[in-house]
Amino acid sequence: MLVTYLEASRELCETDSILFGAALALCRIIGAKLSTAGRATGQSSAIPAWRIRIEERIAKARALIGRLMCFRSGNTRPRIVRTVRMAFAGINVSLSQPDIMQKLTERIDDQKQRIAA
Template structure:
């Protein structure tokens, strides 16, 4: 059956997919574990790695801000429960700020503002690159096929 499919396939990519499918089927039949980590899944490669890293940083910073603003209010009012103190410490991870300082609430507010500015900068970086990439692709399409460019713009 495999020979029939391989003879009917036209290009190397199609042959690769057929062979991979056959190997995967054999591994499932014999019960062997298969790692598909090196295999290109399509969706993950569509988004560049640098962009995924920046989006992950943005998500972490947003999570920090979300938790901290609620707990900042509790901390300001004198609530020193372990969970609240732990989240406040996490906000200052990597900085030389201790919770025993007298102006800790001001420092926490500054830290939240700093995180918001970083989120804005990362978002602008992604937006700038996306716009540049779109312009580049449109210029290339204009040189090769103007009709397709104008159809895509509609």
């Protein structure tokens, strides 16, 4: 039966699909696991990779804005404080400085501008 399909296949892609299907069927019969990781199925996502990356960056920026606003409104939970420290990493800013609210507002505005761009 497999010979019939292989003789009828015209392209390498078709032959590959037939052989993979046969191997998959055989593995199911004998109870073996077959990894499909790394196999090119020929089906690509309808959304381009660059768009997915941009949407992920926007989601991260929105999450950061939300946590910075929580800290600005008085939420000092450890996760929020850790996020605020990460947002100001590389800049010599202490969270106990008197002008921290102004710096928070500036950082929130910067993130909003990055989203809008």
